Amino acid sequence: MTSPIHHCKECVELLGEYIEGTLSPEQSKALEDHLSLCPPCITFVRTYKATRSLCRAALAAQMPRELMSSLKSFLSEHVPGFSCSKSDAAPRPPSDSEPKKV
Amino acid sequence: MSEQVTEEPREDGQPGDRELVEKAQKGDGEAFATLVERHQRQLYRLALRMTGSEADAQEVLQEAFLNAYQKLPLFRGEAQFSSWLYRIAANSALMRLRRKRRAPDALSDQPLELVGPKFSAEGYLDPAGDWSQRADEKMMSAQLGAAIQKAVTQLPDDYRTVFLLKDVDGLSNEDIATALDLTVPAVKSRLHRARLALREKLGEFFEAK
Structure with missing residues (x-):
């Protein structure tokens, strides 16, 4: 059986796994019990989550076309048979807007 | 094998x-x-x-x-x-x-120490402002974007890499562990420390506004 969470420090330590849903049901319950009684931790959870979404939005850079072209030129010089005709003919829309698992 | x-x-x-x-x-x-x-x-x-x-x-x-x-x-x-x-x-x-x-x-652009939240001697958080309500990503300003860029740049390299792969590129912990030759618990730990440090920096940004 998981011990109750009495201190915010324990709550913060578990937060990463909590928002990923990888805590055990007992640990999640203990953390939620603490949250129900602790407004500073509720604020902490909200700002922790907001940190992720803000950073993701700010850092989702798209690769400039010129850089794609220069990379292709570079690799064409070094990789025998390296062909870039397909992607030049039909450029794909950038898939940078939504992070995805690769 | x-x-x-x-x-x-x-x-x-x-x-x-x-x-x-x-x-x-x-x-x-x-x-x-x-x-x-x-x-x-x-x-x-x-x-x-x-x-x-x-x-x-x-x-x-x-x-x-x-x-x-x-x-x-x-x-x-x-x-x-x-x-x-x-x-x-x-x-x-x-x-x-x-x-x-x-x-x-x-x-002189060395990474900063990772700074996390401050607790009382008993392990409690002090009440703090809830800036998450002001942090709608649609309201992303140039200033906020620059503050995030700077804060991420100042993370230690090993933490920044894990953070970028997970929270920006969306890789799984397992894929990151494989890519960086780390254990999954080490990935989780670095990710959490990086997020805590970035959260502190964002808190400072919103407090100054």
């Missing part, structure tokens, strides 16, 4: 990385070009955020893909090709950063 990882079929019906890698290993340059086309955007994002410079990101990409091509005969499919590529690109970016920091004219 290690086994090859399984690969799910692609939704677009195109050949999977495994098939393309096998062709490229047999000298099919066009197959390698397709792999480059498929992964260059994500590697660019990682390289740019790790080095903080578009010129450096360009060199990291060139080096990483050329390195990957040269090492292709050694790739045995024991990890996802993408994880293998990330590892090469991350190493290339880290080496570039270290070389720059050792340069005699390097600016």
